[in-house]
Amino acid sequence: MLNSIFRALQPRTTAYAHCDLPCGVYDPSQARLEAESVKACMEKYHASDDAEFRGLTTSSPRTSRSTRS
Numbered sequence: 240m241l242n243s244i245f246r247a248l249q250p251r252t253t254a255y256a257h258c259d260l261p262c263g264v265y266d267p268s269q270a271r272l273e274a275e276s277v278k279a280c281m282e283k284y285h286a287s288d289d290a291e292f293r294g295l296t297t298s299s300p301r302t303s304r305s306t307r308s
Contacts, residue, residue, distance in 0.1 A: 284296050 247302055280296075284293060
């Protein structure tokens, strides 16, 4: 009887996840695309010596240009 209870409680499918919690929403190709986009933005920022561009890229969208120092 105890053996049948253990069999009933065993998972029928093995799930694999990228982290400790099988969230089921992780798409490695989408994550890679987003990471490459962030990397490209960082490279563009560091390659620019335009002070206005660098200032715009580091300010909050809620901060108006007139209030920045």
